[in-house]
Amino acid sequence: MIAFDNVAYNYGGGELLSEVTLRLAPGSFHFLTGPSGAGKTTLLKLAYAELLPTAGHVTIFDSDVRSLGRNDVAMTRRRIGVVHQDVQFLDHLPLAANVSLPLTVSGRTQNPRDLTDLLQWVGLGKLADALPPSLSGGERQRAALARAIIMGPDVILADEPTGNLDWEMSLRLLTLLAELNRMGKTILVATHDLNLIRQAKSLVAARVLRIRNRRIQLAGADL
Amino acid sequence: MIGSLALMFSPDRQADRVVPPTGHTAWLTTFTSAAMAFLAVFALALSLASGRLATRWADALANTATIRISAPPEQMQQQTDAVLALLSTTPGIATSRAMTDAEQQVLLAPWFGPDLPVDALPLPRLIEVTEGPEGYDGEGLRQRLAAEAPGAVLDDHTRWRRPLATAASRLNLLGWLSILLIGATMAAMITLAANAALAANAQVIRVLRLVGAQDDYIAAAFVRRFTLRAIVGAAAGAVAGMLGILLLPPVDEAGGFLTGLGFQGAGWLLPLLLPLVAGLVALFATRAAAFRKLREVQ
Numbered sequence: 001m002i003a004f005d006n007v008a009y010n011y012g013g014g015e016l017l018s019e020v021t022l023r024l025a026p027g028s029f030h031f032l033t034g035p036s037g038a039g040k041t042t043l044l045k046l047a048y049a050e051l052l053p054t055a056g057h058v059t060i061f062d063s064d065v066r067s068l069g070r071n072d073v074a075m076t077r078r079r080i081g082v083v084h085q086d087v088q089f090l091d092h093l094p095l096a097a098n099v100s101l102p103l104t105v106s107g108r109t110q111n112p113r114d115l116t117d118l119l120q121w122v123g124l125g126k127l128a129d130a131l132p133p134s135l136s137g138g139e140r141q142r143a144a145l146a147r148a149i150i151m152g153p154d155v156i157l158a159d160e161p162t163g164n165l166d167w168e169m170s171l172r173l174l175t176l177l178a179e180l181n182r183m184g185k186t187i188l189v190a191t192h193d194l195n196l197i198r199q200a201k202s203l204v205a206a207r208v209l210r211i212r213n214r215r216i217q218l219a220g221a222d223l
Numbered sequence: 224m225i226g227s228l229a230l231m232f233s234p235d236r237q238a239d240r241v242v243p244p245t246g247h248t249a250w251l252t253t254f255t256s257a258a259m260a261f262l263a264v265f266a267l268a269l270s271l272a273s274g275r276l277a278t279r280w281a282d283a284l285a286n287t288a289t290i291r292i293s294a295p296p297e298q299m300q301q302q303t304d305a306v307l308a309l310l311s312t313t314p315g316i317a318t319s320r321a322m323t324d325a326e327q328q329v330l331l332a333p334w335f336g337p338d339l340p341v342d343a344l345p346l347p348r349l350i351e352v353t354e355g356p357e358g359y360d361g362e363g364l365r366q367r368l369a370a371e372a373p374g375a376v377l378d379d380h381t382r383w384r385r386p387l388a389t390a391a392s393r394l395n396l397l398g399w400l401s402i403l404l405i406g407a408t409m410a411a412m413i414t415l416a417a418n419a420a421l422a423a424n425a426q427v428i429r430v431l432r433l434v435g436a437q438d439d440y441i442a443a444a445f446v447r448r449f450t451l452r453a454i455v456g457a458a459a460g461a462v463a464g465m466l467g468i469l470l471l472p473p474v475d476e477a478g479g480f481l482t483g484l485g486f487q488g489a490g491w492l493l494p495l496l497l498p499l500v501a502g503l504v505a506l507f508a509t510r511a512a513a514f515r516k517l518r519e520v521q
Contacts, residue, residue, distance in 0.1 A: 070517075071437050071438070074435050074437040075437075077433065082433060088426060088429065090430060093241070097240070101431075102435055106435055106436075147434065
């Protein structure tokens with residue numbers, strides 16, 4: 001699905017990631033952890049081609065990101081659902097229109113019934129007509145998850161999806177992600193919340209990756 | 224490119240909704256287009272009128288001349304006959320005829336009124352000369368006139384018509400240049416408005432890119448909006464300009480020597496092309512601005 005081969009990324013002020021080699025196999029579930037500023041968000045951005053590596057190769061669905069044109073990047077992103085740390089919506093559109101935005105921009109017709117089911121699945125069935133600014137942090141995160149999966153993507157990347165949520169809401173979101181993984185989706189969740197990772201072990205067989213000293217390593221029993 | 228342009232014009236309400244209303248840039252675009260189209264109508268009218276003037280004067284310059292005979296009354300008819308005889312044998316002269324008193328009175332009427340007693344005034348006799356296609360030797364004709372009719376002077380109109388024809392041509396050129404400048408100004412203003420709208424919607428563009436929107440799709444949403452506003456504004460401005468031209472005094476009332484600033488016949492259709500031109504200007508200006516902005520977002 002997504003592979004990093006000896007990838008480095010340099011922001012200009014020094015190297016943030018170095019010699020990162022990683023493979024996200026189909027149907028796998030990975031957590032990515034590390035301290036704030038370690039490069040978790042950067043690694044996710046590399047995984048959906050918002051950033052290009054300064055060294056090494058990132059391959060998404062068998063294509064090197066450097067070989068992708070702008071339209072190819074757009075097409076690739078339709079197969080990757082992303083839940084961002086700073087969830088961004090189009091504030092002038094109601095929640096339902098925001099969630100179905102990936103379908104709108106790809107010219108696909110949407111079944112209203114499917115959209116309603118999806119909103120109910122993430123617990124937002126009654127907020128379809130609400131504008132994003134009126135939503136709470138948890139509602140925004142769940143709406144972002146719904147938007148990320150509405151296209152039926154092969155991969156879901158989530159960047160600190162529980163960052164603004166209380167524990168109960170975090171577990172609810174984690175359960176949704178685990179459910180998606182059981183449906184065959186490949187999932188990578190970046191988080192610094194070790195309690196969440198520990199809790200996830202009872203829900204899903206997840207591998208935990210850790211960024212330390214610019215490099216990525218498999219975390220073990222020390223978590 | 225053709226696919227992209229087709230996307231620009233395909234009605235897509237969903238796509239149009241993804242870009243929020245752009246506030247002051249909306250009326251700025253409409254107002255600019257209206258004002259520019261209004262000015263363009265007058266520049267167009269000026270160009271067409273000066274073009275007609277230049278053509279008419281240039282034709283007259285090339286084809287006609289006048290011989291003025293100033294002689295004592297008892298010699299006037301004799302010299303007139305001599306000049307006409309001379310002209311009939313001059314190569315390159317197609318026709319020549321002496322103007323009647325009535326015709327000369329009509330010529331003088333704008334200055335002296337219709338009751339001028341022509342018979343009581345020592346007016347020169349005018350002979351109208353039409354040049355043939357091969358042309359005549361002006362200097363040779365002057366010498367022959369001096370020998371056979373000392374009171375006859377050849378006026379080939381060059382002295383006063385050439386500067387006027389040149390001025391009219393320059394005016395025509397200035398008119399078209401003005402139209403070009405108006406178009407460029409419109410493009411610049413719409414580009415500024417589009418840039419402001421694009422900058423204000425940077426987050427919208429980023430979200431759209433992240434959910435898989437292609438550049439053409441995002442650009443089209445902006446381009447459709449600005450193009451439509453430019454067309455509506457230019458249509459209003461063009462209609463206002465045409466009304467202004469229509470309300471100008473008619474040629475006859477303004478004076479015989481005015482050629483009339485305005486449109487004639489099918490010329491009235493030309494201002495109706497301005498909304499289309501404004502739409503094209505807006506389309507390309509906004510499209511260029513949108514793609515420039517989009518390149519800043521991966």
